[in-house]
Amino acid sequence: MARGHTTLNSPPPSQDEAYREAAETYGGAIVRLARGYERDADLARDLVQDIHAALWRSFAYFERQCSVRSWVYRIAHNVAVSHVQAALRRKSGGLVELDEIDTLAAPDNPEADVGEAQASQRLLSTIHRLKPADRQVMLLYLEDLTAAEIGEVTGLSPGAVATRISRVKSLLAESFQSPETER
Incomplete structure (x- = not known):
């Protein structure tokens, strides 16, 4: 067994x-x-x-x-x-609501090679700035839990979880765009 x-x-x-x-x-x-x-x-x-x-x-x-x-x-x-x-x-x-985050934390060393480690650090820096409820949803999402599973953990409805995830993903997409794509 x-x-x-x-x-x-x-x-x-x-x-x-x-x-x-x-x-x-x-x-x-x-x-x-x-x-x-x-x-x-x-x-x-x-x-x-x-x-x-x-x-x-x-x-x-x-x-x-x-x-x-x-x-x-x-x-x-x-x-x-x-x-x-x-x-x-x-x-x-220090902590803010999801709607109040206007920019991601700046990378520690803008001169350094922008790689996966730096993007992860930027992501964690942003997550650290979220209030605990939003932080909880995003950390569970990053652990590959479904909206329903996240709902079981947090007590939120799967729809509310999906909405929070969507809002943070939109925020991150805007914030992680490279300067070349903004022209």
Whole structure:
């Protein structure tokens, strides 16, 4: 039998087993998510640990009413949003609504070769400026979740998720256009 799958007759995995399987399967996504919410590398590592601790605790009451994938993302995003909100209480300002973002953050070194790494950094810089709800939708979208799956995690309707994604994609398309295409 494949790992992580139970038959109808087998008992659900224990809290430790369920956590271990989820951490193994989604560990990389948790790290990417933490980097998406927290720009400081040390704080991102702390956030990863906080997410793992909350995830382990959560499997004590996980009733399998949604997929393990949705559950992991829900827990991870809830912890990350709480992390951002706590940081905001410590220092005020900086986050904006999706409609309020007028330009992307400038690249760190405009003289450097404009490559994939720089575009990723620009994308993360923009995502860091979004309010937690919009940031959550975009990070889940970048993890290839569908609008319905994102809705399960966030509590938004799939239509609201699709609208947010479309608005951010339009913003990014405008912001990432090269100067040659604007002539």
